[in-house]
Amino acid sequence: MIHCPKCHQVDSINKAGMVRGKQRYYCKSCQRHFSFADTPKPRSKHQVTIVDMARELGISKSTVSRALRDQSDIHPSTRKAVVELAQQLDYQPNLLAYGLVKSRTNTVGMIVPEFHHYFFPEVIIGTQEVLQAAGYNLMICQSNESYQTEVANVKALMASRVDGLIVSMTSETNNIDHFKALENKGTPLIFFNRICPELETHRVVVDDYEGAYRAVTHLLEQGYRRIAHIAGPGSLLISRLRQKGYTDALASYGIELDPELIITYDLTDEKARIYATYLLDLPTPPDAIFAVNDPTAIQVMLVAKAKGVRIPEELAVVGFSNDPISAIIEPGLTTVSQPVGEIGRTAARLFLETIRLGEQTVPRTETLKTELIIRGSSVVRPA
């Protein structure tokens, strides 16, 4: 008596012609061809499939599929049986198979340059919040500020067929071919924070220029005049905008720019300390430093403190982002606060919108507001 090597049924076997001299059979129950020796695979440990359940219930896998998706007409009792069995066997649909069929993975990829500081993890939290509510998963990659890694990340995410990409570029990224290639593939691409001005995509930014302008104006109002700027790498638009805000604020006070007081660096903590030291050791050191972000400003403060330079009397410091540390360090760090979570949420919403509108999407730049948070690092208390 012939039985299916897979489901061990006997009734539902038909002959199905000869192949390579071997008689082949077809099992109607599990919709599989087989021939001997097609040894039944030892599948002791494997995830439950709809075929397993179909066999168990003596129905076709299509019916199981339909019952699970709960659309199209299904006899209530059938549905009930299927759903219960699924529950009992802890059935998890295979998203790989699903994605293959639907060309849709319900997953979006996110690439951020680093994970060490407050900013990016907090953006991710916001993004995930919105995406999860919409039924999407998030695949997060860190590029480590490396162009190579960023390219690899894009490839890996595309190979996983993510439905979209949310990216903040590395400071090394000059060549953007890996992003351009996405256009042909129809994969939505959203930039935030460190955007790519050359690409027409959705973007989420804050008013970096204005924030910087206000920050430096505040320093000027407080009477500081020899204001240095530790800037981010020129490759990032965000650095250039903040620097421009600094420059223009000085200009509006009729202060001539001292190139010696502008330092561009790679955003690593070690370098921040080196340049802070350099500035403070200048024959005529600055009386204030505007840093491109809070981690930089914190390093400046630590160096100044170690040197015995009094803040804010001898040196004022202002940062950007309102990292929680800035409220904890003493004196408190004056900083330009960004709505970090909202940046993440907005990026997620732009992605969802793109999916909804498809071809009709018009790339848009969402600019969120910053706020100057004044703390002790820039205000000499009235004596």
Added chain:
Amino acid sequence: MIHCPKCHQVDSINKAGMVRGKQRYYCKSCQRHFSFADTPKPRSKHQVTIVDMARELGISKSTVSRALRDQSDIHPSTRKAVVELAQQLDYQPNLLAYGLVKSRTNTVGMIVPEFHHYFFPEVIIGTQEVLQAAGYNLMICQSNESYQTEVANVKALMASRVDGLIVSMTSETNNIDHFKALENKGTPLIFFNRICPELETHRVVVDDYEGAYRAVTHLLEQGYRRIAHIAGPGSLLISRLRQKGYTDALASYGIELDPELIITYDLTDEKARIYATYLLDLPTPPDAIFAVNDPTAIQVMLVAKAKGVRIPEELAVVGFSNDPISAIIEPGLTTVSQPVGEIGRTAARLFLETIRLGEQTVPRTETLKTELIIRGSSVVRPA
């Protein structure tokens, strides 16, 4: 003249029998059956497949597949042609299809309770470092300290057919059925930090008991006697161990435990402030507080400072983890440092080992060393 609706070839068409009254054809070139009207789908924007490339080169898709994987003998010229075309068309293999065939995704899932503080992002960095070098991707989920979310995360990751799971549990997790279910599926599971003592799995921990014991002993050595402990939730082994270290250290000095001085809480910043306030407002307030982790200790310090309680003269504070903030706050926070990155790397290595050994894996607990970092928050300087 009949042509394939997909590749538009004319030569390679065979008749392939009648189906439902319609003549069906088979295109040898692209290995597809078709019949009219099988309108060619408008595939303007789609990712390149091996079939596309096979068609373009006039060879079979298997050959393309082989050439790309660069194993088994392939004619050099064929390989060259394929590789060049792949390059030119920016071909990315479809990992969904690959995973489906191989029952392997080269992706591991990671579930952490939160993203707000230093600890977990830094562990992730370590994990990703090792995994990436081994050719694995990481899918990161945040459970937000919610049991429901954790269960959903496990399901989502399993649906994506990750090859393994690296987890730090939520403080709410009592029911562990969702982890038990993994055993039948043969999915490696590795816990770190907040492990699951009921489950026989690989684990990565630090010597929490010992670290806590040393920390409290240090406080005792410094002369503090009324030492409070703000503990984590009792559901976490990690909390219980640190609390036991605290208790035993006191006992070793013959100090009787004051239950009033032990507070168990849910690890949220707000609650930390409330309990710190409570302790400091006690009729006989503690002269030292050992906190279950640095974020808690930081909140304690902030509350104390706001109240004008002098640290360390009136109140000593010790934390756990050596969060960078602890070096920045003033006075510096004495803390038990954990090798955070190494925790992540170790977890990743245990996963890789499990994959390598398969069934023969014997669950192991890796215990990493902590180190007491003494700073100003617990040492009154010699007058």
Added chain:
DNA sequence: CTGTTAGCGCTTTCAG
């Protein structure tokens, strides 16, 4: 060295 065939787990027509 290359082509053919089957199948991974699922959805989706098309036929009853």
Added chain:
DNA sequence: CTGAAAGCGCTAACAG
């Protein structure tokens, strides 16, 4: 309401 068959993009066993 249910089943049969085809196909998503890929690998693999087999046959030349």
